[in-house]
Amino acid sequence: MITHIVLFKLKDRSEASVARTAQVLKDMEGKIEELKFLEVGVDIIHSDRSYDIALVTKFESMEGLNAYQIHPVHKKVIEHMSEVRESSVSVDYEV
Template identity: 80%
Template sequence: MITHIVCFKLKDNSAESVARTAQVLRDMEDKIEELKSIEVGTDILHSERSYDIALITKFESMEALEAYQVHPVHKKVIEHMLQVREASVSVDFES
């Protein structure tokens, strides 16, 4: 199993903007066959080093993760994220 985690810092981190973007991420659920699980969390601490949203996804294999990366639904999410994010960081690991 491959776990793919991405944290996003948004340009506008108002509650409305964070909620809207979190929903854009959640909307991938059940639309991409390779995506075995998805969890989206929003920051509750709001510290100086906090990011606004965390995306945790799981895939059966690296090939499945690669298929997800180019899936049309994911590509639409990427378009949205490019507009709203200030920064992002990610980590991928075998679990």
């Protein structure tokens, strides 16, 4: 199982902006066959080092993760994130 985690810091960190972007991420659920698990979390601490949104996804294999990366639904999400994010970091690991 491959786990792909991305943390996003948004340009507009207002509650409405964060909620809207979290929903864009959640809307991928059920639309990408290779995506076996999706969880979106919104930060509740709001410290200086906090990121606004966490995206946790899981795939059966690297092939599944690679297919997700180029899937049209994910590409639309990337377009949105490119407009709203200030920065992001990610980690991918296999269990």
